[in-house]
Amino acid sequence: MGLDIRLPIGIIFTLYGALLIIYGAVADPAIFVSSLGVNIDVWWGSAMLVFGLFMAFLALRASRREAP
Amino acid sequence: MHLHIIDYAIIAIYFVFVLGIGFALRGRMKTSDDFFLSGRSIPGWITGLAFMSANLGALEVMGHAANAAKYGMFVNHFYWLAAMPAMCFVGVFMMPFYYGSKVRSVPEYLRKRYDEKTRTLNALSFAVMTLLVSGIDLYAMAILFQRLLHWPFGASVVASAVVVAIYIYLGGLTSSIYNEVLQFFLIVFGFLPLAILGLKAVGGFAGLEAKLPNPGYAHTWANIWHASQNPMGINWFGTIFGLGFVLSFGYWCTDFLVVQRGLAARDMPSAQRTPLIAAVPKMFFPLMVVLPGLVAISLDPHLTQYLNGRYDNALPAMLGKFYPSGLLGIGLTALLASFMSGMAGNVTAFNTVWTFDIYQTHVNPGQPDSHYLKMGRGATVFAVAVGIATAFIVLHFNNLMDYLQLLFAFFNAPLFGTFLLGMFWKRTSAHSGFWGLLSGILAAATHYTLYRFHAISYPSDMAANFYQAIWAFSVCVAVTLAVTLFTEPRKEEELVGLVYSLTPKPRNQDLPWYERPGILAIGILALCAVLNIIFW
Numbered sequence: 001m002g003l004d005i006r007l008p009i010g011i012i013f014t015l016y017g018a019l020l021i022i023y024g025a026v027a028d029p030a031i032f033v034s035s036l037g038v039n040i041d042v043w044w045g046s047a048m049l050v051f052g053l054f055m056a057f058l059a060l061r062a063s064r065r066e067a068p
Numbered sequence: 069m070h071l072h073i074i075d076y077a078i079i080a081i082y083f084v085f086v087l088g089i090g091f092a093l094r095g096r097m098k099t100s101d102d103f104f105l106s107g108r109s110i111p112g113w114i115t116g117l118a119f120m121s122a123n124l125g126a127l128e129v130m131g132h133a134a135n136a137a138k139y140g141m142f143v144n145h146f147y148w149l150a151a152m153p154a155m156c157f158v159g160v161f162m163m164p165f166y167y168g169s170k171v172r173s174v175p176e177y178l179r180k181r182y183d184e185k186t187r188t189l190n191a192l193s194f195a196v197m198t199l200l201v202s203g204i205d206l207y208a209m210a211i212l213f214q215r216l217l218h219w220p221f222g223a224s225v226v227a228s229a230v231v232v233a234i235y236i237y238l239g240g241l242t243s244s245i246y247n248e249v250l251q252f253f254l255i256v257f258g259f260l261p262l263a264i265l266g267l268k269a270v271g272g273f274a275g276l277e278a279k280l281p282n283p284g285y286a287h288t289w290a291n292i293w294h295a296s297q298n299p300m301g302i303n304w305f306g307t308i309f310g311l312g313f314v315l316s317f318g319y320w321c322t323d324f325l326v327v328q329r330g331l332a333a334r335d336m337p338s339a340q341r342t343p344l345i346a347a348v349p350k351m352f353f354p355l356m357v358v359l360p361g362l363v364a365i366s367l368d369p370h371l372t373q374y375l376n377g378r379y380d381n382a383l384p385a386m387l388g389k390f391y392p393s394g395l396l397g398i399g400l401t402a403l404l405a406s407f408m409s410g411m412a413g414n415v416t417a418f419n420t421v422w423t424f425d426i427y428q429t430h431v432n433p434g435q436p437d438s439h440y441l442k443m444g445r446g447a448t449v450f451a452v453a454v455g456i457a458t459a460f461i462v463l464h465f466n467n468l469m470d471y472l473q474l475l476f477a478f479f480n481a482p483l484f485g486t487f488l489l490g491m492f493w494k495r496t497s498a499h500s501g502f503w504g505l506l507s508g509i510l511a512a513a514t515h516y517t518l519y520r521f522h523a524i525s526y527p528s529d530m531a532a533n534f535y536q537a538i539w540a541f542s543v544c545v546a547v548t549l550a551v552t553l554f555t556e557p558r559k560e561e562e563l564v565g566l567v568y569s570l571t572p573k574p575r576n577q578d579l580p581w582y583e584r585p586g587i588l589a590i591g592i593l594a595l596c597a598v599l600n601i602i603f604w
Binding site: 011045 | 074077078081082085088089092093114246249250253257261265268269389390391392393394395398
């Protein structure tokens with residue numbers, strides 16, 4: 001019914017994931033001293049990106065099934 | 069803690085989405101049922117995650133991290149001893165009555181089962197409690213933003229409150245539930261890296277155990293047998309009966325804040341699955357709150373380095389210590405999300421109880437539906453405004469978890485007695501509910517007064533709360549029984565759908581096994597038992 005909540009969740013997580021990956025890739029590596037030397041922005045950004053794309057995929061699949 | 073533009077951007081994006089969901093749902097709120105019950109149309113996995121998320125307020129997240137730093141793994145009892153059995157019980161045994169009787173609120177069930185005065189008493193006490201609780205989330209949010217972003221306390225209270233008010237005003241319960249699902253995923257993604265990095269920093273579980281200031285902190289059950297041996301000062305009876313039975317069943321089974329999510333489900337199996345689906349992530353939540361609390365205390369046993377003298381700082385301090393810019397924005401958004409979902413849960417529960425059980429019943433009955441829809445929107449604004457005021461009251465308490473459990477021990481603990489007798493014993497008479505509930509609340513008030521004036525004493529405030537709950541519940545049950553014996557029982561045909569023995573059981577035979585509530589509940593309890601043994 002109505003709005004499929006998976007779509008906004010998919011969009012926001014994809015957006016957050018992409019932002020984190022880009023920021024982590026260009027940021028000064030010194031900021032990752034706090035995260036024990038791990039570039040957690042890139043790693044966790046990737047996890048969020050995958051989750052976001054998966055949610056968006058589920059939402060789009062459901063809407064395509066309903067529409068035609 | 070230093071924030072960069074990326075962190076601010078992440079927080080800003082979150083606000084845009086939260087409000088966007090409210091606006092997207094605005095046109096769908098045509099009747100009061102749409103607004104207060106989401107038209108009973110939501111799939112089980114969504115109501116389940118919302119059920120979990122409505123409970124994930126500031127206290128749940130920051131409060132339990134603080135408790136873990138203070139009391140150690142004993143805090144796991146709030147999850148594995150308290151929440152799990154109660155969530156399974158409400159799903160399997162109680163949801164059929166809530167959902168099946170088509171009531172719109174918990175007090176309305178009490179009117180059907182008992183009488184009008186029982187309902188009114190419960191509606192009033194629930195409304196008061198909800199407003200007092202909703203201020204906690206605003207307070208916590210404001211404190212955080214004051215400390216991290218250097219916003220003034222008043223401005224951050226008002227800013228957060230306005231956002232919650234707007235999305236509920238526009239989209240009612242649906243908006244609240246949808247946002248809670250978004251908030252749930254943000255909370256998981258925001259806090260999980262903390263568990264991973266924290267464990268890495270202290271050298272895994274073995275390293276953590278070696279660094280804890282007290283070896284007892286690494287055990288859930290080992291120190292329960294004598295009150296003197298555990299830091300909370302509570303023995304097995306107070307823990308199992310007070311927390312594990314009265315407080316937890318009182319909260320999970322009768323608090324409309326969580327039950328309302330089940331009522332929004334689209335059919336009976338979804339309603340029954342709602343608390344069961346919520347139980348699965350709930351079971352693993354200690355990983356995200358208890359573990360960071362333990363890491364905090366093992367890195368800073370004297371509370372001087374990161375904790376700044378207060379256990380309540382455990383979670384934000386660990387976010388600041390481990391998260392670089394970027395992820396820090398996600399972590400702060402997760403905290404913000406948890407406060408907003410807690411606040412929104414209280415507001416939607418309040419506006420429903422206010423509109424149906426107080427306003428429509430006593431103040432202005434017989435109006436067209438659109439009038440009550442408008443009233444619900446008005447009540448939303450009112451609840452948020454009062455929430456802002458209570459945030460300033462909360463400012464004067466120094467331990468939030470004690471404050472919350474105190475409120476629960478006043479109002480939820482006796483209520484569970486009323487429900488237990490009402491749902492499972494058909495003889496319980498109409499009058500007995502009111503008198504039982506009233507004397508339970510009075511017993512809690514008496515106990516609280518005696519404790520405050522030092523006529524009785526306990527090793528900790530939390531122990532006092534547990535025993536207060538036990539007293540309130542016991543008095544409620546005793547009085548309800550006594551009054552029942554001297555008053556007429558209700559006719560059996562009036563109680564069909566309201567009492568266990570008179571209601572046909574929901575037929576689940578045609579559901580696949582993984583959708584049957586009973587099987588799910590057994591699986592959850594078995595898994596929970598395994599966790600208890602691992603972290604004994």
